[in-house]
């Protein structure tokens with residue numbers, strides 16, 4: 001059975017451990033090893049996660065299967081003071097992908113965003129990530145693209161994708 005729970009600061013080590021397993025597999029054919037290591041530190045160090053949760057109001061959901069953690073999603077309500085909810089991260093262990101857990105996490109965040117009065121879900125995804133097709137499957141459209149410089153000469157080469165929250169999943 002899949003359970004979705006809200007994470008707290010105490011769950012930071014769980015998020016870090018899941019990311020350390022999922023990230024290298026997800027990006028092995030998309031980013032260099034150097035960029036993966038750089039981004040892991042940039043996004044998942046203790047201080048980075050504490051900033052995201054404590055300062056930038058990112059909320060993390062954790063997915064559990066038989067009491068084991070299998071993935072996470074992070075989101076931010078009222079993104080840039082707009083009626084948008086930004087999905088910052090969604091990562092599932094390779095062995096549970098394709099079993100509907102990603103969709104479950106999106107149903108959960110959609111309910112929370114709707115309850116909060118937001119109207120749009122928005123996210124960035126690497127243009128070479130096959131997750132683009134997952135997002136299309138659950139109703140997202142590509143609305144733009146951007147290359148974001150993240151330091152050390154590295155770029156995030158993303159699509160921006162959005163979906164109206166009211167649209168049935």
Ligand SMILES: CC(C)(COP(=O)(O)OP(=O)(O)OC[C@H]1O[C@@H](n2cnc3c(N)ncnc32)[C@H](O)[C@@H]1OP(=O)(O)O)[C@@H](O)C(=O)NCCC(=O)NCCS
Pocket residue numbers: 022026090091092093096097098099100101102103104124125126129130131133134137138
């Ligand atoms: C992307 C991800 C979150 C999707 O979650 P998931 O649990 O694997 O997807 P689901 O099983 O909920 O799939 C929902 C639907 O999308 C489809 N789908 C999922 N991944 C897909 C893909 N890569 N390409 C095409 N369709 C896909 C499924 O077939 C399913 O379709 P259906 O409703 O007709 O059965 C998950 O695969 C993952 O963690 N991937 C690695 C990390 C990653 O890339 N994260 C995104 C970073 S921006």
